[in-house]
Amino acid sequence: MDLRKLKTLIDLVSESNISELEITEAEGKVRIVKADPRAAMVSYAPASAVALPVAAAHPATPAVAEVPEETGHVVKSPMVGTFYRAASPGGKPLADIGSEVKEGEAICIIEAMKIMNEIEADKTGKVTRVLCENGQAVEFGQPLFIVE
Secondary structure (H helix, E strand, C coil), X not given: CCHXXXXXXXXXXXXXXXXXEEXXXXXXXXXXXXXXXXXXXXXXXXXXXXXXXXXXXCCCCCEECCCCCCCCEEEECCCCEEEECECCCCCCEXXXXXXXXXXXXXXXXXXXXXXXXEEECCCCEXXXXXXXXXXXXXXXXXXXXXXX
C-alpha cells in the first residue's frame, strides 16, 4: 500500500470518532486501531504475509505496531457511548488499578443517549489495567478493563 495513502488513513482515524478501521486490498490488509484519543495503532500485512514496519514521524503521530495480547479477563463495553470512571465529575473512580472487584459490582459508567448506565464486573478479581480514558467514546465490545 502506498505510504501516502496509509498516512491519510491514519490521519482519518486519529481525527475522527471512529476507533477502528480495516481495509483489505490486493496488495495487503491494513488495520488501524485507536488505543486512546491521542494515538492509533496500525498493523499491516502485505499479500506476501511479510510485515511492513513504518516509524512514526513524531510522538503525536500514530505509530505502527502490533496489537499486544492481553492477559487476564477482559471486561468489554456492552454498548456504544461515553466511558466514565466515576459516578460524578471529579468523584472517586468506581474501579481503579489494584481494586478488588466482585462479579456484579459497578466498575464504570457508560453514557448512551443521555442515560447513565452502570457497567458491572462480569468476573471477580483484581483490576490490573484500565484501558479507556475518562470521557472517551467507546464502541460495542471495546475492552474497558483487565481483571485477573
